[in-house]
Amino acid sequence: MSLIVRRIRNGTVIDHIKAGEALRVLEILDPDLLMEKVVAVVMNVKSKKMGRKDIVKVEEVELTPEQVNKIALISPRATINIIRNYQVAEKRYVKVPDRVDGIIRCNNPTCITNHPKESIRSVFLRVSEDPLIFRCYYCGSEMKREEIAKQLSR
């Protein structure tokens, strides 16, 4: 098998991203990653498990659990490989969290978290994993995976 992108010495490989979602995954990560680090994006490669998949490689960065959780919101089957000295030092499977604080903004314009004079960190609780649905802790509005992905990639 030929390598499309070279191996990285240290950093993170985000594998098994749903085909076509790699750019969204990058967008929801810290924007500084894109500015300062070497980032490789491979899209629509063949996968035994998924048919087609995307892969993202970020050099010199090990993703935090919070960043991993963010990825779970839009690509719940992704796997995270932490690379140290060209070896997979750690494999982290993304897990859709039970609760998400401060990442998703409630779609309901009259939710108290969207009140113009308030500064409230949003809280969403998971209602179901498949299909992925979260409910706003404050107003009870529900958001599906597609709505979350759309919002996070803005």
Add this chain to the structure above:
Amino acid sequence: MISIEDVSRKELEDLFLLADEMRGRRTDDLKGKIMASAFFEPSTRTRLSFESAMKRLGGEVIGFSSSEGTSIDKGESFSDTIRMLDRYSDVIVIRHRYEGAARRAAEVAEVPVINAGDGRGNHPTQAMLDLYTIWRKFGCIDGLTIGILGDLRYGRAANSFICGVSKYKVRLKLISPPPLRIRHEVRSKIGIDFEETFDLEKVLPELDVLYVTRIQKERFSDPSEYEKVKESYRITSSTLMKAKKDLVVMHPLPRVGEIDVSVDVTKHALYFDQAANGVPVRMALLKVIFGVV
């Protein structure tokens, strides 16, 4: 007290018994206690019945009935306003246009917070008095056939009543124009089977209770959507000709034409008694919250 979902059936029934004890009474149970009545949105029945309840229990009331004249008009945040009320009172009763406002207030305040209506979200004490009214009338709630007519999409009273009544073994008929059917998040909370229809004539003969609601004009973001559904139903004394003789008609009020005044003089009309029940039910709730039962 943020949502009727947080209250068990047993707690509701204990509340009903206590409300029965409170009817027509004045006590000193809450002497020395202060209730902050924080109504950021208009209210007649809820605000005044809470205030009446607190005064009948010997307590005192401070507060406001709109944000005009408060520091909110000067730009103060909702949370800061609640922090002040928290320090001035022993319980906060709050109504607000934004959904989740009461839940936020409960996070910010150390004293108990009672949700008196948050946007299209919840109105738990309305559901309590609605259920109490049915319980008093029929002696039980299980086994009844209950129809809920009107704006089930934006009406918080309807939402809380649906969640409350679904704690019982009732046959539930949700009667509304298609654009005003219940929201998905409310639908997923109903733990019993229910029928959705807009054919009132068909289901009316089966009903023991017809709970009518107003179309919530103020919650439509698109006025043209309101125009499509306004005046889409109206109950008159003639409408009720085919109803059971013991059918009761309820309404959280205010009504703006959904129930014709001709119904007021029929034996079906229960909505004014229903509104009056707000006082003993809220007295009972305040006693429970302060632990003086």
